[in-house]
Amino acid sequence: SKIDHIFISHLHGDHYFGLVGLLSSLHLNGRIKPMKIFGPVALLEILKIQFLHSDTVLRYPLEFTPVDPVSSAVILTNNDVVVESFPLNHRIPCTGYKFTEKLRGRKLITEKLEEDNVPLEYYQLLKRGVDVNTPGGDKYLCETYSLPPNAPRVYCYCSDTRYDASYFEYVRNADLLYHEATFMHDLLERAIQTFHTTCIEAANVAIETGAKKLLIGHFSSRYKSLLPLLEEARSIFKETDIAVEGRTFTI
Secondary structure, eight states: OOOOEEEOOOOSGGGTTTHHHHHHHHHHTTOOSOEEEEEOHHHHHHHHHHHHHTTOOOSSOEEEEEOOTTSOEEEEEOSSEEEEEEEOOSSSOOEEEEEEEOOOOOEEOHHHHHHTTOOGGGHHHHHTTOOEEOTTSOEEOHHHHEEOOOOOOEEEEEOSOOOOGGGGGGSTTOSEEEEEOOBOGGGHHHHHHHTOOBHHHHHHHHHHHTOSEEEEEOOOTTOSOSHHHHHHHHTTOSSEEEOOTTOOOOO
C-alpha cells in the first residue's frame, strides 16, 4: 500500500468508521511497515478496543499522534511536506489540516551544463543555489546553470465546520482548498444549527483567504444531484470543483 499517513479530523462516524476496516485489510494483505495516524486522542482508545474484541493483532506498528483540537501546531515534518493542524468550529472538537510542500532545489539546465562541460561534482552545489569557484579558476554561477524552484504547493483540508473567520489565517493562499459544503444556501439556518457550511459560504472562504482553487464536499444526502451545489458555489468562486470519490485532483 502507498498509504503511510492517515489524518482524522474528528470522531463523527462518517469520518472514521472505515478506519478499522482499512487497517485490518492492510494487515491481511501483509503490510509490515508502520502506519502513522493523526487524530483525536480518544481515537487510539477506540482502535485498541475494536482490535481487542476482534482478537486482532496487527502485523505492523501503528504510530499514533494525538492532535489538539483547540490550538494549531506543526504535527509532521519530513523531506516532502510540513503538516499543520488547526481548530475548526463544529459540534464536537474538530481539526483541519494544512499540507505545505517543502521547497525543492533549483532545476538544473542540463543542456547548458553539458554544453559548457561543467564537472558533475558541482551539480549539487548549483542545485542548492551555490556559485562555484573551481581551483582552476573557472566560475559557474547557479543562475546560469539552474532555474529557481517552483513555489511550494499548499493544500488545506477543512472538514466539518461552521463558516468562521477564526481559521482563515491557517488556510490563506492555498493552491487547493477543500472545504465542506453540506447545504445549499437556502438551508443556511440548518447549516447554523448543525455547525456546517453552505456552498456560498465555502466559496466566500476561498475568496477571503485567497485560494487558487476550491474543492467542495460532504454534501447532505438530501441532494440527488450535486450540480446545483456546484453551480451555487461557482456563482461566487468560479474555480470550484466537486469532491467525488475516485477522482484525482492535481495541484
